[in-house]
Amino acid sequence: MILTVLDDSPAALDVLAFAQSLGQPVEAVTFGGGDPDDLAKRGVSTLHRITSDELADYAPAASGEALLRLIEQVRPDGVLAVSSDRVTEAMAHAATLARLPLATNCVEVTTGDPWLLTRVRGGGMLLEEAELTADVALLTIAQGVSGEIGAGPVASCEVREFTPELTATQARVVERTSRGSGMTLATAPVIVSGGRGVGSADGYAVLEELAKRLGGVVGCSRVATNNGWRPHSDQVGLTGTKVTPELYLACGISGATQHWVGCMDSKVIMAVNTDPEAPLVRRANYAVIGDVHEVLPAIVKEIDSRSKT
Amino acid sequence: MEVLVCVKRVPAPGAKVPLTDDQTEIDTRYLGHTIGPHEECAVEEAVRIVKAHGGSATVLAVGPAAADEQLRYAIAMGADRGVLVDVGDAELDPEATAAAISHAVGDTRYDLVLFGTESADASHYQVGIRVASALGVPIVGGIKGLELDTAVDDGAVSLRREVADGVEVYRLPLPAAAAVKEGLNLPRYPSMPGRLKAKKARIDVVPYTPEPGGLRKVRLRQPNDDREEAIVLGHGADAAPAVVDVLTQIGVIA
Ligand SMILES: Cc1cc2nc3c(=O)[nH]c(=O)nc-3n(C[C@H](O)[C@H](O)[C@H](O)COP(=O)(O)OP(=O)(O)OC[C@H]3O[C@@H](n4cnc5c(N)ncnc54)[C@H](O)[C@@H]3O)c2cc1C
Ligand SMILES: Nc1ncnc2c1ncn2[C@@H]1O[C@H](COP(=O)(O)O)[C@@H](O)[C@H]1O
Numbered sequence: 001m002i003l004t005v006l007d008d009s010p011a012a013l014d015v016l017a018f019a020q021s022l023g024q025p026v027e028a029v030t031f032g033g034g035d036p037d038d039l040a041k042r043g044v045s046t047l048h049r050i051t052s053d054e055l056a057d058y059a060p061a062a063s064g065e066a067l068l069r070l071i072e073q074v075r076p077d078g079v080l081a082v083s084s085d086r087v088t089e090a091m092a093h094a095a096t097l098a099r100l101p102l103a104t105n106c107v108e109v110t111t112g113d114p115w116l117l118t119r120v121r122g123g124g125m126l127l128e129e130a131e132l133t134a135d136v137a138l139l140t141i142a143q144g145v146s147g148e149i150g151a152g153p154v155a156s157c158e159v160r161e162f163t164p165e166l167t168a169t170q171a172r173v174v175e176r177t178s179r180g181s182g183m184t185l186a187t188a189p190v191i192v193s194g195g196r197g198v199g200s201a202d203g204y205a206v207l208e209e210l211a212k213r214l215g216g217v218v219g220c221s222r223v224a225t226n227n228g229w230r231p232h233s234d235q236v237g238l239t240g241t242k243v244t245p246e247l248y249l250a251c252g253i254s255g256a257t258q259h260w261v262g263c264m265d266s267k268v269i270m271a272v273n274t275d276p277e278a279p280l281v282r283r284a285n286y287a288v289i290g291d292v293h294e295v296l297p298a299i300v301k302e303i304d305s306r307s308k309t
Numbered sequence: 310m311e312v313l314v315c316v317k318r319v320p321a322p323g324a325k326v327p328l329t330d331d332q333t334e335i336d337t338r339y340l341g342h343t344i345g346p347h348e349e350c351a352v353e354e355a356v357r358i359v360k361a362h363g364g365s366a367t368v369l370a371v372g373p374a375a376a377d378e379q380l381r382y383a384i385a386m387g388a389d390r391g392v393l394v395d396v397g398d399a400e401l402d403p404e405a406t407a408a409a410i411s412h413a414v415g416d417t418r419y420d421l422v423l424f425g426t427e428s429a430d431a432s433h434y435q436v437g438i439r440v441a442s443a444l445g446v447p448i449v450g451g452i453k454g455l456e457l458d459t460a461v462d463d464g465a466v467s468l469r470r471e472v473a474d475g476v477e478v479y480r481l482p483l484p485a486a487a488a489v490k491e492g493l494n495l496p497r498y499p500s501m502p503g504r505l506k507a508k509k510a511r512i513d514v515v516p517y518t519p520e521p522g523g524l525r526k527v528r529l530r531q532p533n534d535d536r537e538e539a540i541v542l543g544h545g546a547d548a549a550p551a552v553v554d555v556l557t558q559i560g561v562i563a
Contacts, residue, residue, distance in 0.1 A: 058477070060449060061442075085472070089450055092435035096442045101404055101523030104434050118530075121432050125326055126335070128431075129527040171447040171479050174467075178475035190561050214561050222346070225495075232492030238429075239346045239491040247561050257326055268559050270552070271539065279325075283536050286555055290545035298546035302553045303562060 001025045003048075003074060005067065005081035005091065008033050011143050012082050016042060019080045021147030022111055029070060029162075031055060031063060031090075036157040045154045048074065054166045058086065061168035064093020069164035071098070071136060078111060078137035088140050093168070095138050103132050105142040115139075123238045124261040144265075183217055185234065185241045190216025190249070193236055193263070194224060197252015197273065197292050201229040206296045207251060213303050219243065221253045237262035251292045255280025272296065310364035310457070310464075312355040313419040315410055315440070316344040316383055318376040319430040332528045334400075335430070344379045345429030346491040349386075353496040354455055354489065355423055356387035362459060364420070365389040371409040373398045377512055385499030385507035394515045400431070404522030407439030413515045414444060421457075421466065422486040426450050437488035449479045450488035 004019045006012040006028050019026045020043065028039055029048040032055075036047050050066045067090055071079060081091045083105055095102035107127070108118035114131040120142045121128050132139075185191060192211040194204055198220075207218050220230040222237060236243050238258040248266035253259060255271070255278055263269065264283075271284040272295050281287045288295050320326075320335040321343040327336040344352075355366035368383040369392040370376040380391030394413045401409065414422075422444065424437030434450070441448035454469030464483040469476060470490075499507070542551040556562045 061447065085451055088434050089438070092438040093442075095435065096439045099404075101402065102433075102435055103524055105432060114525075121430065121529075122322075123432070124532060125322065127530045127532055129530065131525045131527060132523060133525070134523045171449050171481055173477045174480045175478040176475060214556065216561075225492075228495065232495075235492070247556070247559060257322055270542075270555070276541070281539060283534070284539040286552075287539040287541050288543060288545075288548040288552060289541060290548065294546045295548060295552075298549035299552050302549040303556075306553060 001027060001074070001076045003071065003076035003079045004028050005079060005087055006030050006034060007082055007084055007087055009082060009084060011084070013042070014144075014146050015080055015082050015141045016044070018109075018141055018145045018147035022109060024077065024111065027074065027076070029067070031066075034159075036159050040155065040157040041153045043152055043154055044157050047157050047159050048162050049159055050162050050164070052163055052166060054169050057173040059169050059172040060089045061093045061171055062166045063090035064095075065097060065166050065168045066162075066164050067091070068094040068097050070162050073162075076136060078115065078139065080109070081138075081140045083140040083142055091138060091140055098136075100134050100136060100138055101132060102138045102140070103130060104140045106139045107142050107145050109139065111137070122258070122261065123242065124264065125238070125257045185217060185219055185236065185243050188217040188243075189246045190214040191219045191236070191243055191245045191247070191266075192216060192249045192251065193219035193221070193253060194230075194251045194292070195221035195253030195259075196223040198224065198229070199252075199293070203293065204229065206293065206300065209300050210249070210296055213300065214247070216245065216247070221259050250280050250284065251296065253280055254278045255283060310358055310362040310421065310459075311419045312358055312364065312366045312421045312423065313414065314348070314351045314355045314366065314368045314383065314388065314423045315436070316348045316352065316368055316370050316379055317425075317428045317430070318342050318370055318372045318379045319345055319428065326531070328529055328531070332530065333526070334529070342375070342378065343429075344382065345425050345427075347425030347427065347429070347489055349496040350491050350493040351423040351425060351489045352383045352386050352388055353494045355421075357494070358421070358457060359389070360387075362457060367392060367419070369394065369410060369413060371396055371401065371406050371413075371517075374514075380512055381507040381510065382499065384510045385503040386497060387503060390510060391512040392515060393512050394517050396517055396519050400526055401519050402522035402524040402526075403433040403435045403439060404524075405519040406436050407443065409517050409519055410436070410440045411443035412517055414440075418484065420464065420483045422446065422484070424486065424488040426452075426488045426490050437486060441486040444484075444486070446484045446486050447481045448486035448488065449481070452487045452489045453492050455487060455489070455493065
């Protein structure tokens with residue numbers, strides 16, 4: 001049996017389908033939540049729901065402990081978890097307590113002894129083929145995988161509440177503030193992003209202008225953050241934010257792999273760069289060869305003149 | 310305040326990530342090595358903490374003897390001393406790495422132990438958690454804000470991180486650990502005096518023979534990149550009309 005650790009994200013359904021494609025019965029576990037009717041439609045007949053007052057103020061180590069207690073009880077062959085920050089953290093705590101290995105961010109999985117895996121390194125820079133030898137295979141599944149639902153619908157999905165005794169409750173949330181409703185890099189439909197080629201903090205004014213006209217926000221490369229031109233919250237890439245806008249307009253950004261993995265899933269990528277050989281120019285859908293400070297003002301002007309007519 | 314920072318020697322990949330002929334490592338002949346951005350922030354934070362509260366910052370790396378270079382870089386940034394757990398060239402899995410770190414720490418008491426949230430090359434997201442557990446201290450990951458409170462008995466640390474719907478803050482009694490993320494601070498470049506100090510600094514070398522863990526790397530592979538070449542819309546300001554045509558066509562301009 002394979003246990004899938006799900007949350008409320010759409011990625012959870014991909015993980016479920018991926019797990020089912022491995023050809024073994026699949027059960028689900030959530031930290032509260034989970035829709036049994038929907039799971040029944042997807043062929044899952046058991047939902048374990050971890051409920052504990054100790055987890056109300058999310059406690060990472062306690063979540064891992066709870067998960068491990070469930071694993072010990074239901075004894076799956078493997079555990080496939082969504083790779084959200086929270087669930088990854090809980091899986092790492094569970095693996096640590098159990099003294100088991102954990103393979104994070106897997107994209108290909110073959111069960112067996114050992115399990116054969118392909119995992120993603122550096123947010124997509126490289127793939128690693130690996131072998132996992134363990135009594136229970138613990139994996140997190142990278143975003144963007146999919147699989148065919150291996151099981152037909154079942155009549156109903158039984159919910160089993162699971163309330164373990166927890167000891168590891170020292171680290172818990174003491175304060176929480178929710179995000180304002182403003183547009184962020186992660187949600188903006190358009191990102192006008194600038195790198196070293198923008199030249200200075202002031203140079204971003206024209207990117208702001210263009211972003212405003214396109215209903216988007218400004219992003220940047222790590223060079224811009226390191227130079228203090230932009231706050232880190234604007235940084236796109238491996239150690240910044242991974243973005244998926246309709247349009248990613250990369251201005252004066254070379255397209256180092258660590259930047260590329262943060263923007264590669266954008267629907268359309270357009271690059272503005274003086275260097276026709278820059279990696280991002282080659283990998284973009286569209287490119288303009290030229291100086292940011294000549295090209296962008298001209299685009300702004302063209303948009304304004306068309307909107308007048 | 311005694312602070313330990315764990316840093317890893319990793320290849321510094323550029324636009325392309327070349328592999329060695331046997332496809333088990335990144336070919337670093339032309340690239341050199343570095344420490345990951347998250348870990349750079351961890352070093353910076355440790356240096357600031359020691360400046361504000363006294364004590365000392367120790368940096369520790371598990372790796373080949375050449376990781377000496379990364380330890381000295383961290384010392385040049387302001388850390389006080391280095392510990393190199395020499396395990397040779399083979400890449401260790403997270404269990405083995407954590408065991409090596411815990412072994413080297415031994416009975417030394419650190420008030421705060423800092424890690425990166427993920428290593429820049431292997432991205433396992435777990436070495437910090439494994440070490441913290443072995444040392445018996447609480448840990449939270451993804452940290453972008455850290456504040457020490459020395460007014461209370463034994464001290465405490467508030468740790469802030471961004472989550473999907475906002476920000477959450479944890480408060481841990483010391484000793485504690487945190488796995489931090491880039492954005493926590495803006496790391497400094499080593500100063501000239503810092504570099505000179507680092508050259509002469511003492512690095513304690515701890516020999517260690519690792520036990521293999523359950524996760525074994527077989528080989529590395531490039532992801533396929535099946536994008537077509539870009540359509541060049543033009544040169545300089547003259548390209549503007551073609552650009553706006555495309556923007557309209559893809560629907561980002563009404
Ligand atoms: C572990 C690790 C993680 C990293 N994480 C990230 C990350 O999250 N995000 C990130 O961005 N980087 C990241 N980096 C850094 C990355 O490797 C690159 O150094 C960085 O992305 C380069 O930024 P850039 O493209 O702005 O600068 P450069 O590479 O210097 O490129 C500047 C580009 O601007 C062009 N240009 C110059 N002048 C003009 C002009 N006037 N008009 C138009 N074009 C011009 C040049 O032709 C060039 O292509 C990471 C690195 C490491 C090692
Ligand atoms: N070989 C190593 N030497 C020292 N610290 C390490 C090593 N590997 C991992 N770490 C620490 O653990 C963090 C998480 O690594 P990982 O679990 O590999 O993603 C890193 O950011 C480092 O702080």
